[in-house]
Amino acid sequence: MKQLTTPYGELTLDRYPRTTDKNLQAWDAADSYLLNNLHERGELGRVLVINDTFGTITTAIHDSDVTLWSDSKLAEIAVEVNYGHNLFPLHYTFVPSTELPHGRFDTIVIKIPQTNAYFDDILSQLPLLMHEKTQLVCGGMVKFWTNSWPQAVADRIGHSDCSLTWKKARLIFSDGSQLPAKQKPIEQASYDVEPLDMTIRKLSNVYGQGYLDIGARILMQELVPFDDVEHIADLGCGSGELGLMALKMNPKANVEFIDESYQAVLSAQENVAANLPDCLDRCRFTCNDGMINKPRSLYGAILCNPPFHQQQTIGDHIAWGMMQQARRALSNHGELWLVGNRHLNYHVKMMRLFGNCEQVGGNKKFVVLKSIKQPQTKDSSPVRPSESTNGASQQSPYGAARRNSKK
Ligand SMILES: C[S@@+](CC[C@H](N)C(=O)[O-])C[C@H]1O[C@@H](n2cnc3c(N)ncnc32)[C@H](O)[C@@H]1O
Structure with a gap:
């Protein structure tokens, strides 16, 4: 477990599955950049967090009305474990990537995924989850950056702007004011x-x-x-x-x-x-x-x-x-x-x-x-x-603790 200082407070965070490699942690600079940006915005309203690998963002903004949308069971477990480490009540909603979250959101946060096809797939569904004033912010590390990211946001959401680089991370911003009427279908x-x-x-x-x-x-x-x-x-x-x-x-x-x-x-x-x-x-x-x-x-x-x-x-x-x-x-x-x-x-x-x-x-x-x-x-x-080289347990790491989901 490691400590992360965020504008929302000090957090104790772990990767899931746990690893004995002391160089690995549950966040990167893109997570920190996203959290700094969210904090500057003040009240976030209803928040959708997408692709939060170890639940760092979701855990930091636990006081908001937060929904985590993810393709990963490991991320689903990581959030639960990290809420537990910080003794936060399990008040969030988890929605698997194969379902659409319910309703529209005021703030949407995306940790840009590794696969461009998945990023495009997520973006193509966002208009159903946004209203005119929804704020969208996406974060990624410069070493993986491609110009196709801001382009995909512009194509799917109507426009995009990029931040400067901070600690080798960058952000992409957009909002729901120029949502295109139609989306190009995703090719499977x-x-x-x-x-x-x-x-x-x-x-x-x-x-x-x-x-x-x-x-x-x-x-x-x-x-x-x-x-x-x-x-x-x-x-x-x-x-x-x-x-x-x-x-x-x-x-x-x-x-x-x-x-x-x-x-x-x-x-x-x-x-x-x-x-x-x-x-x-x-x-x-x-x-x-x-x-x-x-x-x-x-x-x-x-x-x-x-x-x-x-x-x-x-x-x-x-x-x-x-x-x-x-x-x-x-x-x-x-x-x-x-x-x-x-x-x-x-x-x-x-x-x-x-x-x-x-x-x-x-x-x-x-x-x-x-x-x-x-x-x-x-x-x-x-x-x-x-x-065991990774401390992988045979039983659920979160034992009897159950999420008190708002869903
Ligand atoms: C190398 S791919 C193999 C996929 C497929 N079986 C094949 O042979 O083409 C490894 C698969 O393991 C899955 N995976 C990774 N970690 C896992 C875990 N902890 N539990 C279950 N599946 C996992 C990945 O999502 C991925 O689909």
């Missing part, structure tokens, strides 16, 4: 996936816009049917290609599609509905932080192409958390199939966790690895929880 990415013989579509913030990930393709090539397995999980499912393959190959198994992105889970659901509608009753679609709060020892197989970064931070901490969660959720003799960049050396971690790891495929760049959960004798777990 779609492509054919030959190993599946299906067309896959994905919403704007889903991983791999317009292409099948190379790692996913290699894992699909190696996949074999799982005899007598009742429950399979596609962990970090994205648009659901791995789970679709598992559905096809295992006509009796139930497949659960899990991702922390609301758009990913919805895309996976729409892809099953479009390509294998008869299989829908064998599927579950869950927006979740990995396998946290999933039943222990249920799944006979888990397929995973883990992320190697969270936002702009590269690292294997999310993958490590997923491996630990997978081990807990697998039944005895259950198999974890995981694909990753060869240089990440995931086999070392899987070996340590499961006591076995086989390379079942790969190429120069990627490896497909398989570990089998061995029946445990008492206390025979190869890794003790304290050895």
